[in-house]
Amino acid sequence: MSAATVAAALLTGLGVLAIGLWVGGYDPGLALAALWRGAFGSWYAFTSATLLRAVPLIVIGLGFAFALQAGALNIGAEGQFYAGAIAATWVGLHLAHWPAPLAIGAALLAATAGGAVWMVLPVWLKLRFGVIEVISTLLLNFVAESLVSLMVQGPMQEATGIFPQSDALPAAVRLPLIPGSRLHVGIVLAIGLSLLVWFIMSKTVWGFRLRAIGAGPRAAWVTGRINGRRVLAIALLVSGAFAGVAGGLEVTGVSYALYQHLSPGYGFTAIAVALLARLHPAGVVAAGILFGALEAGAGAMQRDAGIPSVAVYVVEAVVIVVIVLADAHLRRAPRQAAEPTPIPVGARAPA
Amino acid sequence: MTPILQLRGIHKHFGPVHALKGVDFSLSAGQLHALLGENGAGKSTLMHIAFGLVRPDRGEVFVDGAARVMRGPLDARRHGIGMVHQHFTSVPAFSVAENVALAAGWTLTGKALRRRVAALGERLGLALDPDAPAWSLPVALKQRLEIVKALATDVRVLLLDEPTAVLAPAEAVELLRVIQHFTERGGAAVLITHKLDEALDASDELTVLRRGRVTFVGPTQGQDVRTIAQHMIGGVLPSEDGPSKARPGEARVLAHGMDVARDGRAGTAVRGAAFDVRAGEIVGIAAIEGSGQRELLRAVAGLLPPLQGLLEVAQPVGFIPEDRTTEGLIPEFSLTENLVLGLDRRTAWIQGRLMPRIDWRVARRRVAHVIEDFAIDSPGVSAVAGTLSGGNQQKLVVARALERRPQVLVAENPTRGLDIRAAADVRSRLRAAADAGAAVLMHSSDLDEVLAVADRVLVLCEGVLTEAPRGADRGAVGELMLRVPAR
Numbered sequence: 001m002s003a004a005t006v007a008a009a010l011l012t013g014l015g016v017l018a019i020g021l022w023v024g025g026y027d028p029g030l031a032l033a034a035l036w037r038g039a040f041g042s043w044y045a046f047t048s049a050t051l052l053r054a055v056p057l058i059v060i061g062l063g064f065a066f067a068l069q070a071g072a073l074n075i076g077a078e079g080q081f082y083a084g085a086i087a088a089t090w091v092g093l094h095l096a097h098w099p100a101p102l103a104i105g106a107a108l109l110a111a112t113a114g115g116a117v118w119m120v121l122p123v124w125l126k127l128r129f130g131v132i133e134v135i136s137t138l139l140l141n142f143v144a145e146s147l148v149s150l151m152v153q154g155p156m157q158e159a160t161g162i163f164p165q166s167d168a169l170p171a172a173v174r175l176p177l178i179p180g181s182r183l184h185v186g187i188v189l190a191i192g193l194s195l196l197v198w199f200i201m202s203k204t205v206w207g208f209r210l211r212a213i214g215a216g217p218r219a220a221w222v223t224g225r226i227n228g229r230r231v232l233a234i235a236l237l238v239s240g241a242f243a244g245v246a247g248g249l250e251v252t253g254v255s256y257a258l259y260q261h262l263s264p265g266y267g268f269t270a271i272a273v274a275l276l277a278r279l280h281p282a283g284v285v286a287a288g289i290l291f292g293a294l295e296a297g298a299g300a301m302q303r304d305a306g307i308p309s310v311a312v313y314v315v316e317a318v319v320i321v322v323i324v325l326a327d328a329h330l331r332r333a334p335r336q337a338a339e340p341t342p343i344p345v346g347a348r349a350p351a
Numbered sequence: 352m353t354p355i356l357q358l359r360g361i362h363k364h365f366g367p368v369h370a371l372k373g374v375d376f377s378l379s380a381g382q383l384h385a386l387l388g389e390n391g392a393g394k395s396t397l398m399h400i401a402f403g404l405v406r407p408d409r410g411e412v413f414v415d416g417a418a419r420v421m422r423g424p425l426d427a428r429r430h431g432i433g434m435v436h437q438h439f440t441s442v443p444a445f446s447v448a449e450n451v452a453l454a455a456g457w458t459l460t461g462k463a464l465r466r467r468v469a470a471l472g473e474r475l476g477l478a479l480d481p482d483a484p485a486w487s488l489p490v491a492l493k494q495r496l497e498i499v500k501a502l503a504t505d506v507r508v509l510l511l512d513e514p515t516a517v518l519a520p521a522e523a524v525e526l527l528r529v530i531q532h533f534t535e536r537g538g539a540a541v542l543i544t545h546k547l548d549e550a551l552d553a554s555d556e557l558t559v560l561r562r563g564r565v566t567f568v569g570p571t572q573g574q575d576v577r578t579i580a581q582h583m584i585g586g587v588l589p590s591e592d593g594p595s596k597a598r599p600g601e602a603r604v605l606a607h608g609m610d611v612a613r614d615g616r617a618g619t620a621v622r623g624a625a626f627d628v629r630a631g632e633i634v635g636i637a638a639i640e641g642s643g644q645r646e647l648l649r650a651v652a653g654l655l656p657p658l659q660g661l662l663e664v665a666q667p668v669g670f671i672p673e674d675r676t677t678e679g680l681i682p683e684f685s686l687t688e689n690l691v692l693g694l695d696r697r698t699a700w701i702q703g704r705l706m707p708r709i710d711w712r713v714a715r716r717r718v719a720h721v722i723e724d725f726a727i728d729s730p731g732v733s734a735v736a737g738t739l740s741g742g743n744q745q746k747l748v749v750a751r752a753l754e755r756r757p758q759v760l761v762a763e764n765p766t767r768g769l770d771i772r773a774a775a776d777v778r779s780r781l782r783a784a785a786d787a788g789a790a791v792l793m794h795s796s797d798l799d800e801v802l803a804v805a806d807r808v809l810v811l812c813e814g815v816l817t818e819a820p821r822g823a824d825r826g827a828v829g830e831l832m833l834r835v836p837a838r
Contacts, residue, residue, distance in 0.1 A: 205695045205707040212692055216681030222654060222672050223679060223751075224693045 038300020054292030063242025076137025078267025084244025087114030115244015635805025682737030742773030
């Protein structure tokens with residue numbers, strides 16, 4: 001997929017948004033200007049709004065892509081994100097007296113473990129009973145959200161007991177910020193993780209086997225003698241761990257506390273990010289920044305032009321639809337040539 | 352006499368491929384017309400055009416002398432044309448009667464439908480249990496259902512795309528008799544086949560296609576296999592070595608009292624198998640589909656552990672699976688990635704122990720060698736395997752199996768779907784592997800291929816293995832394939 005396709009998709013999305021706003025009686029020029037200002041208008045906007053939102057999208061998107069390379073669909077990143085956030089907050093609240101780097105490391109490690117643990121049940125269900133992970137991971141999202149509610153109104157509620165949120169994290173577990181912005185160093189970790197995923201996928205035997213399981217599970221077993229169950233389990237656990245880390249980064253770098261609705265749907269938007277990037281790690285970084293910008297701009301649009309921020313989902317949706325269509329179109333052309341005797345649907349033999 | 356079906360000046364492009372280049376074809380009532388040609392010659396496409404599945408770019412279809420535009424199979428059926436496809440087209444979960452109703456467009460149900468299907472089978476001399484679910488039928492009866500479906504409506508022209516490919520010799524003979532019976536009563540049939548003997552025996556008229564052009568049309572009488580093959584490939588058939596004269600060496604595969612479970616289902620596929628395969632020989636397995644050959648080969652290849660009994664196999668084993676595109680290769684992967692698949696342990700391109708890495712440069716260089724050695728026609732080492740022709744894909748699969756210098760080579764239908772030259776190339780690779788000291792165990796659903804390649808022939812019938820006597824001919828082996836031996 002070319003950069004031109006992405007640009008065309010983005011322009012179409014913004015065009016559809018502008019028409020919708022115009023029909024609805026808003027001033028599209030004002031709105032789009034606000035969108036731009038909110039996302040790229042200044043260094044501060046770019047770092048503290050766009051990149052700040054891009055961090056969880058990139059990290060979760062990398063994890064989603066990792067599992068999908070092995071052929072597994074993790075729709076439960078939202079839940080694993082919360083599991084990671086709970087774990088990081090809980091550990092963080094107990095480590096006030098630890099030196100900062102160690103405390104942060106411990107909190108993020110707990111977040112990693114939390115996300116992975118949240119994936120244990122779906123993995124077990126899949127390997128033991130063949131329950132498809134799409135269902136099990138999706139359903140565990142609701143459990144995780146309820147668990148956060150329970151935590152912040154019960155065992156982890158702030159000492160004053162007024163609001164349904166945890167105590168603020170001590171300074172020792174707060175991530176350092178990039179000077180002159182609200183952006184935390186998690187962005188460096190996100191880029192580092194994308195390099196790591198790229199290295200594993202394209203350079204190591206392990207990553208190669210993972211891709212083989214995803215692209216041709218029968219061939220991977222018959223020809224490659226690859227243990228698909230093990231690879232799949234590890235890929236899903238890693239995917240959960242990524243989402244968990246994202247949750248940990250969010251509480252230690254942005255919110256400094258646990259509360260309900262901490263994520264504005266990062267776990268779902270990240271799926272679009274990974275698919276848009278065609279699962280390529282570098283693409284995930286770029287797509288994460290793009291979607292981060294759209295969400296950052298949405299906030300500014302609401303503030304400056306009085307347009308509900310959900311309007312930006314129109315752009316996200318149109319971008320995805322256009323790219324999926326372009327992709328399907330590109331794939332159709334060569335397939336016809338490769339199959340000189342097409343048999344229509346219905347005439348094909350049962351597998 | 353006006354031909355019942357005529358195609359004139361047919362052209363068809365698929366993307367950049369010019370599949371048919373001005374083909375004329377003519378079929379008269381009472382005629383059994385064999386349509387021959389290598390893979391990709393355009394046989395199926397031509398018949399799909401006659402049946403309305405494919406629209407020609409240029410050219411016309413005439414039925415009873417009148418030009419007709421076939422917009423789809425329904426149009427073809429309206430003009431009395433029926434087709435039996437290369438692949439089974441029945442709905443597995445439906446009963447025989449429901450499948451016939453679906454194909455014929457009947458809206459009957461229940462008893463009335465069953466009666467009508469039973470009556471139809473009787474009239475055609477092709478009896479089938481109307482209530483049996485299609486999946487439960489053995490291969491020969493599945494094929495029979497396809498023909499009943501095609502003849503369910505008032506059909507005068509029957510197009511058959513390789514109907515005998517999956518049948519045992521006796522079953523194929525019976526099927527051809529049914530078709531001849533149909534033409535004797537005034538019907539007309541087109542028979543696409545790869546088996547030249549069959550075409551020469553059964554047909555009245557021959558048309559040979561090569562690369563989208565007609566290279567021969569004429570009465571079957573007086574033609575022989577050699578000249579027809581020359582029309583098909585545009586040259587002389589490559590000569591092939593017969594069975595080897597060298598004495599086989601030590602046993603590399605040894606089985607005794609071995610039972611193997613059905614692949615993916617309950618039950619026992621192979622019962623009490625006892626055999627050996629020695630270094631330097633090719634042992635062929637003759638069997639009709641579903642007799643346990645798949646499980647037997649996969650047990651030797653190490654993919655299915657035997658349920659009981661003894662099985663000793665010298666390592667390493669090279670395996671050539673039957674289905675290239677789902678088991679032998681990953682079509683979206685490059686040639687290099689496909690070579691590395693299965694060869695990612697202790698090979699030149701693996702570095703490091705704790706987190707082993709793949710040195711793609713070394714692997715690509717190796718693939719470049721393989722491409723040259725095996726004369727694989729490809730755009731390069733980074734080309735995606737799915738873009739290669741079937742023959743070139745199979746060469747890659749064979750090359751990879753040989754890359755490990757296997758002590759034992761197991762091949763499952765290694766020439767399926769390949770054209771004459773590619774098939775001959777694969778067979779000569781098997782022979783070369785045996786001459787180099789490997790023990791080769793192969794199965795082909797084409798009995799003639801088994802007989803041509805193998806030094807010894809084992810016959811599997813319903814999971815029971817017997818060895819064919821040395822020098823047993825086609826008829827004798829074919830009989831063993833259909834008769835369960837007394838135990």
